[in-house]
Amino acid sequence: MIPVSTFAGKTIAVFGLGGSGIATAKSLLEGGASVIVWDDNPESVARARADGVEAADLRETDWNEIDALVLSPGVPLTHPRPHWSVDLAHTAGVEVIGDVELFARERRARAPTAPFVAVTGTNGKSTTTALIAHVLESAGRDTQMGGNIGKAVLSLAPPQPGRHYVVECSSYQIDLAPTFDPSVGILLNLSPDHLDRHGTMANYVAVKKRLAAGSETAIVGVDDAHCRAIADRLEKDGRKVIRISVAHALDDGFFADGAALMRASSGRAEKLLSLQGIGALRGRHNAQNALAAAAACLSCGLTVAEVEAGFKSFPGLAHRMEQVARRGHVLFVNDSKATNADAAAPALSSFPRIYWIAGGLPKQGGIESLKPFFPRIAKAYLVGEATPAFAAALKGETDYEISGTIDAAVEHAARDAASDPAEEAVVLLSPACASFDQFRNFEVRGDAFRAAVLSLPDIEPIGEKRG
Secondary structure, three states, X not given: OOOOHHHOOOEEEEEOOOHHHHHHHHHHHHOOOEEEEEOOOHHHHHHHHHOOOOEOOHHHOOHHHOOEEEEOOOOXXXXXXXXXXXXXXXXXXXXXXXXXXXXXXXXXXXXXXXXXXXXXXXXXXXXXXXHHHHHHXXXXXXXXXXXXXXXXXXXXXXXXXXXXXXXXXXXXXXXXXXXXXXXXXXXXXXXXXXXXXXXXXXXXXXXXXXXXXXXXXXXXEOXXXXXXXXXXXXXXXXXXXXXXXXXXOOOOEEEEEOOEEEEEEOOEEEEXXXXXXXXHHOOHHHHHHXXXXXXXXXXXXXOHXXXXXXXXXXXXXOOEOEEEXXXXXXXXXXXXXXXXXXXXXXXXXXXXXXXXXXXXXXXXXXXXXXXXXXXXXXXXXXXXXXXXXXXXXXXXXXXXXXXXXXXXHHHHHHHXXXXXXXXXXXXXXXXXXXXXXXXXXXXXXXXXXXXXXXOOOOOEEOOOOOO
């Protein structure tokens, strides 16, 4: 835990009592602040009180006594309209901030030289964050990872010189961090997302830009127009910018040339390392993640050899193109996180010969957008409520069967892939559907797939066993 000493002696309101909210309240109390917490959910309030945190309805609180409101990132700050607690804070002239802002202030107070890498973007944030943390840790650096991935940021170890922080940041968290100042800020990409909470694409882009603009070094993916414009503006403002691209070569920056990661300066490019054979980093989307991670780790003082060694040992994230096991020439991959067609596309584009397990609770649009990948699918194994719609889409395009359940699909796909003459055949769970028809969430679905795979005879697990 990071005791938030920068608010010692002050009275802080905390609204939103999920995991990060409770962690925030405890960190503030540990640092010497007085804390009042509340939530619209009575059960959350009861849990906070059971944890020994003072709870009081903020609608009945004297806001003249409040020094700051720490808002959960899940609570609306601006759109579709500000939450009532935000309105009360604004009326009283009280600043509204989030836990990432508290972390930034505490780092400046305790250990301003502690390396701090912040990662954002519409897609790829979690993999890039985990990859950077893994490479740093593999190279022997004292490393803490949290934020929008895993631990709440204030649950990490306190800042001290030499301790590296790698923090995934959602747009909601950035919006609540007005003095955010990472050593390295990564903006991977931007496409329409969370517009219900930001109102317009322009507002969403402006929020994401803040992370890069506040960084000592900004690493910006320039393969979309929004990010290119941000990189151009930051450079004109005299900020240090490292551009990355998987779409084209750069005169200055980092780019992908097939599996090779290249670094260019003044028009001259050198090969840093290759992703060839690194299973957890397959695909164009992972090349962008790897470029950002390489640039960040080198900016933190690692050598190319240390980066390459970390890449080679990276296990990937659970449920996101997670390599589960092999049996002969058959690779089993868990991509349960792919809960819609767009999310399934990266995995389908990464393997040439696929035995595809798909289905669940269907999303709008089905799998029509995935037709360009159908030639890669040797056979599909359909499960859940989406079966009739997916069967109709696949009819005449590729072979399929109605498996019904994950267990049956794994058994049949493993059998069929075993006789495939290709050098490598992949049994891929990438459902392109929500899980709620058969499973509580995508993690439980992925765990069921993993368990079914690991129960097969003669299976060789990859990496550490997850559960």
